[in-house]
Amino acid sequence: MTTTLPSTASPATSSPLPAGHTVLDLIEGHVRRAPERTAVLCGPDRISYRRLWDAAHGVAERLLAHGCSRGETVALVGPGNTAFMAAALGAWLAGAAWVPIDPRLPEERVRYVLDDTGARIVLTTAESGTGPDTGLRTERVVLDGTDTAEDADPDALAAREERIRPHRATAGDRAYLIYTSGSTGRPKGVAVGHHALAVHLLGALEAYGLTPEDVLLSFASPSFDAAVEEMWAPMAGGGTVLLRGAALWTGRQLFERVRAHRVTYVSCTTAYFEAFFGEELSEDDIACLATLRGVVFGGEAVNPAVVRRWSNGPLGSIPVCNTYGPTETVVTATLYWIGEGWQGDRVPIGHCLPGHLSVVLDAAGEEVGDGGTGELHLGGPCVAEGYLGRPDLTDQRFVTLPGRDGTYYRTGDLVAVRGQELLFLGRADRQVKIRGFRIELEEIEAALRAAQRGPPPPDAPDPPADSSDRRSPGGGGDDTAVDALEQRADGGDRLVADVVPADPADREDPVVFRSALRGTLMRTLPDYMVPSEFRLHADLPLGVTGKVDRAGVRAGAGDTP
Template identity: 35%
Template sequence: MPATTTAPAGVPGLIARHAEQHPHTLAVSDGSTVLTYRQLCSAAAGLAAEMAARGVGPGSAVGLLAARSTRLVVAQLAIWWAGGHGVPLDPAYPRPRTAAMIEDAGVLLTLGDKALLAGAGLPQERTLVLDDTALPGEAATGAPHPSIDTPEAIALVLYTSGSTGRPKGVEVPHRAITALVTAPDAVALGPGDRMLYHSPATFDASTFEVWAPLASGAAVMVSPADRPTPEELARDVERFGVTTTFLTTALFHQLAVRQSRLFGVLRTLVVGGEALSAEHARTVLRAFPWLDLLNAYGPTEATTFTTLHRLREADCEGPPPIGRPFGGASAAVLDERQAPVAPGARGELWIGGTRLALGYLGQPELTADRFREIPGHGRMYRSGDLVTARPDGTLDFHGRADHQVKVRGFRIEPDEIEHALRLHPEIAEACVVVRRAGQDDAELTAFVVPTEGHRPAGAALRAHLADRLPAHLVPTAWTVLTALPLTDVGKVDRRALAALDPQAPGERPQVPAVALTPLQEAVAEAWARALGRPVERADADFLAEGGHSLMAMWVVDDLREDLGVELSLADFFSHPTVAGQAALVERSLLALHGEAGA
């Protein structure tokens, strides 16, 4: 498919053009701060000048460590206008991982919120605090056209899980983002449309959420919650008048089960990250027949989405297809010798076209292995995904060719987790698999072989990983083995491990049972519904019981419905026990209804 023709200056140039032609049109809002296109460009130009004075120029890597907000959108645009490229950093990541990413990317300057920059321990001379007071008022003037005349220049470095134990920095060029967000055969956006920006800046979906609307003259509506609950997402969609949004597949499934009112407001919904359930898709299409529901597929190395398929009820008779390439992307289904397979035959998906990444930052051997010249197709990326092609070119997904996994939308290389586990002095061998892969209750599970004379506790291993890895890379289930099972050729038998029932390593101390208070019982019941088993102890820890962020969203939602209290996910995870959350509920109820007898 031919690449889309765009303005020489790419997305920043398109935004500047909208500012000239429609200066007072809404560009971005987070509910408390509202910017028109003129104000967005003025604020970005001012911040770009400040960065230039700090040495940022073409080729400079600039870190972003800030909560989602209007100022974060301004900062992302300003980095490009200064000639640099962005390196998004997640405030929830452990400090050592953030430091490693900054060093690996060669970050010259990090923009962010004052508290987050201080918490990361970054030297003051290499940081720049983003301040809402610097955002312009209505009288602000327009900004000059940015000068980005090198489409091959890096726009973003996005880190993904790495099989070598080291995260991979994917170098995404400007031309790839421009092709994604200006594709005429993709999601239709224009003036009057509003896109919800609720993904973490480190997640490649945010590339679509921010730049697709701004390149089209539409508006970005920023969800201000750090990790929005289902209720907060629905409220944001309603209060902002959102027309279009993206949801990870796992979140879509959960919202579909509960028939979220969010679907009733949207015109277009893009779903992606894992295999889509036909049952859930059919349920939503029947209940909300006006909704344009798109199933999306694509790795970070091909800039967010490679293929799209507009779903109809007829697509839900079996596993929904992932669709056809769009926006300058191309696809080939090849065998192990990189030769084409016949339509309907299973092969590995190779991706080509204008939206390929430049490669992996500082890893030329890995880049050469994954990005190759294929005769008749040009430069292509080896996805590792197995697909079949229908006669019209529509693709059906059939899993992985290797043991990379996806859990709740996150791409995970088990090798990275295993490498970190082996650093623990009591671990000799480790293997990480996913139990119930492809299901909503998929569970990242670690099997460990201890060093002689040791039997590590699950809590200690979780803490060990939490100090080194993001939360989505920390297993929620554990077991200790005397040896890992092997296949006939001497490789670890991951399939056999995935079929085992894990048991938490180490014996739980036998503490006399204590009756739960009424509020503790209410919390425990909400946990039990999410976990699928009874919770009987006040000191039970949500993560230790196998909980994860998606389950937490439903516990929070249930507590709101059952007790009328609003807990944020941040509060939920900072008080991870039944007793701790019951205390939060009690304080919330007292704040709502006053002290008893008052």
């Protein structure tokens, strides 16, 4: 049996988008054509396009009453639920961009994001309360949900739309900011414009083959960039998105929801795919998944054995899709569809979605051909604006290439060219993926040093890009090295930190020291960035350049009692 995979355009094409259109225009078209079609499912909530559109206008009205102006950034604190989606749409209708904030993040990190974006208004959901108390001067607007009176006066609603219409975002405005780990020790905000977002969503519709009849199950937290595609691509196509919300599902719960809501696509991280779909499936599991037309995963390299088991198993006729893409190029940039009977030993990251371009360059900046390897550069209309308030980092990563139009993003990822497909080989720097989240190890090392000697003054300049490798002037005492060294039971990497305590006495009571260090990091870093293990040392080996010899640490770093 031959599996029919969704068709994708060649890497040089892009989906058509009427000039000046945004995701608001795409969704509004569906509101007018099919107002009672279900837009969002989450828990007991089933929200139609009309109700969501009306609720979003209610949010926009409240934002404008608080003095929200075009181009302003508002913060959205809460899980990915129907209220969150109404808030995001409402921000766009008011002409604002938004930055998602997971309420589980440490207050210090939330404070940093709010301060860095200058967000004056914080939209929170009833489920999240008022959100973290950051001590910053912000106006908090608590949303009551997406309920709209069924007997609301249509003329009044239409009049509200017309009042708000002049404020709504345009293609030239910023749509959102997503914060990623930073190599200088602090997170950086990736700014994405409305035009880039709309082009990408149309490309995703084409690449995945989404239709108005499809129901896509979204797993990602709103603070993870994958949620942008999972939430808005189905709605751009007039379909339905099923949100996980704040709940953590088991595989059985996922399968039951697929059956209950007749889900046609599941989008999840690679780790979820391997955990939920990588085991032997029972007859009941297979029956639950009968409505699926595809499973899309990404975030880190996938185990080919899991893919082979699926493709050659009882549900092998349902294709799975390996995706790749940095936040800086609007979620997914490349994909590879895997059909029934696949027997490969390495899963490619494939070729570009419509609206995305790629070129692979060697160390000399020359494009490599079939069989060659080099650094992947991504271009096209789906490239982000850059890093918020970080022109130095923006200039390093967002570049122009001789003979090519537009801006390209230097991914730092090494790939091999195999015909029309790309194979991911690894990183050219020290960035890693843990549970699907992109992590700069230098940020964790900076947090470890700050935990021992206190944070720098607020007006202190950024450290040099390679400062995380430098020893202190005193010849030791705050050296750190963090790496993803060991395999967890589920096959994923875990973080291990090698630390030289600033106070040698701390080595005499390592249990207390490790506990205090972990507690400090939990107050400053997301949980996925806190190392699983801390190994204490009197010193760390140095290389010939005077920097920490990380290979030496990996090869011989023993834990002190």
